[in-house]
Amino acid sequence: MTIERTLSIVKPDAVSKNQIGEIIHRFERAGLKVVAAKMLRLSKERAEAFYDIHKNRPFFNDLVNFMLTGPVLVQVLEGDNAIAKNREIMGATNPKDAAPGTIRADLAESIEANAVHGSDSPENAKVEINFFFTPAEIYSRA
Ligand code: CMP
Numbered sequence: 001m002t003i004e005r006t007l008s009i010v011k012p013d014a015v016s017k018n019q020i021g022e023i024i025h026r027f028e029r030a031g032l033k034v035v036a037a038k039m040l041r042l043s044k045e046r047a048e049a050f051y052d053i054h055k056n057r058p059f060f061n062d063l064v065n066f067m068l069t070g071p072v073l074v075q076v077l078e079g080d081n082a083i084a085k086n087r088e089i090m091g092a093t094n095p096k097d098a099a100p101g102t103i104r105a106d107l108a109e110s111i112e113a114n115a116v117h118g119s120d121s122p123e124n125a126k127v128e129i130n131f132f133f134t135p136a137e138i139y140s141r142a
Helices: 012-018 020-029 043-051 059-069 080-091 103-107 124-133
Strands: 005-010 033-040 072-080 114-118
Touching: 005 020, 005 080, 005 124, 012 020, 012 072, 020 033, 020 072, 020 080, 020 103, 033 124, 043 059, 043 124, 072 080, 080 103, 080 114
Parallel strands: none
Antiparallel strands: 005 072, 005 114, 033 072
8 A cells, every 4th residue: 555645636627617526536436535625716826836837838828818818726645656646547748638527537628728737756746735735724634
C-alpha cells in the first residue's frame, strides 16, 4: 500500500452542469477519500500561477480564461496510489481519447472544458496541494 495525496479540481464546466456530486461519487466509489475541499473563483493571476508549467504552450491563454469562467471545486484526494488512481478515473486529457466509463469520456465536452484536473506526479501533487491548502485544512483519514 502506498497512501498518497493528490490535488483534484472540478472545473467550471462541470460545476456549472451540477456534476460535483457525480464526480466525487466516482472518486469515493474507487476508494479515494476527500480529505480537504473548497469552492473558489480563481483570479487571472492565480490561474496563471497554477498553470505556470504550461505558460509557453499555445493553449495557455485559452486555458487560463476558461478557468475564470466560473467557480471551481478544489479538493485533496487521499488513498492507495491516489495519483495514478485519480488519473485513471478521470481518463485521457482529451475526452475523445478517454476510455469509456471515465469522467472525461462521460461528462466532458472538449480538451479545454474537460471537467476535471488531477496532479500528474508526486512532485506536482505536493506543489498543487500546497497551492490551495494549508496543512491545517487537510483532514487525513489514512
Ligand atoms: P489539465 O489536466 O487541467 O492540465 C492542463 C490543461 O490544459 C488540460 O487539462 C486541458 O484542459 C488544457 N488543454 C487545452 N488544450 C490542450 C492541449 N492541446 N493539450 C493539452 N492540454 C490542453
